[in-house]
Amino acid sequence: MTPITGIVITLNEQDRIGECIDSLRQVCDEVIVVDSLSQDSTVRVAESRGATVLHQAYLGDGPQKAFGVPSASNDWILALDADERLDEDAIRCIRELSLEDPSVAYSFRRRNFCGKHWIKAAGFYPDRVVRLYNRTTSGYLPKKAHSSVQAPRTEHTNAHIRHFTYDSLSHWIQRIDQLSTRDAWAMKERGVGPSPMRPALHALSATLRKLVLKGGILQGSDGFTVALTTAFHAYMKYAKLNELHEQAPPTEHDGS
Incomplete structure (x- = not known):
């Protein structure tokens, strides 16, 4: 399997970051956490799960997500938010990808939850997001809000990411x-x-x-x-x- 680096940005995510890193570990041989100077135990939890933690005051959505990329050991990047997890079908899908073409980025269907309730209405599903890309050709746009990955070509998978958007x-x-x-x-x-x-x-x-x-x-x-x-x-x-x-x-x- 082609080596992949997982990258997560955090701010006071002590209750979420552990499971996020565990999820990334299913397909990544390296995980980098870019922490926006959290005041809770986010950094301690991340390091206890084997992640490398970089400290950076918040730069805005796109710049913050791009900050950790130069520190990655691998060209293929899998970016998750701290409240996201790879579903089993996403783990299988990523393991089966050849990742031979660096110009291709991969999108996933995101399942958004409020508590335990999966919300499918009004565009909340499939809510496609690009999360896997090669840094030599692609990357997050430098937008400070609602940034997304810009790539020469995007391939849409049918695999899922669980997004625990809201507790209630x-x-x-x-x-x-x-x-x-x-x-x-x-x-x-x-x-x-x-x-x-x-x-x-x-x-x-x-x-x-x-x-x-x-x-x-x-x-x-x-x-x-x-x-x-x-x-x-x-x-x-x-x-x-x-x-x-x-x-x-x-x-x-x-x-x-």
Whole structure:
């Protein structure tokens, strides 16, 4: 089997990182954890599982996921988030791949969970994500939010990654608060300006996309849950962007 390096980024993931590393060990001969200065036992747990830990203050999604790549011993990289696990079919699939063509990256179907409940509605499944790629031709885009792997060619597998996205509905709301703050910061860094109408417009667009285009209106309570939480996330990230601009110190251009 072609050697693969597993890479995970973490921030206060002591309850998740151990199982993530164990999952990667099924197909990787090396695991690197890029830790964003966690305050809990993430680093200790990762090292106890045999991972190499690199310490780096958070750079944004894409740059952080790319940070550990130069330290990898292998060209083939398998990137997981700390709350993701390889399903048995993904382990079998990766073991059977020849990995002869470095220009090909591989995507997997992601199963998203809220607690023990698998959510399939409104685009939450199959939720394809590229996770296996060769660093000589491919890599994460330098986007500070919602980055993805750019590769010359992508091959879609039917294998699965389990994504333990939220512990509960309450945790779902907490994550929206955290992620919308991160997204607002990333947008401001990119130079996106404030807008009084943008929060509502994006929330409305998200609702229509999930309920109508993704079929959530026909998928029961899960469909409405996905639509409403997506709309809430969209509204809050643009509202927080407006807040960041309001809190920014005035410049000479503002006449101050």
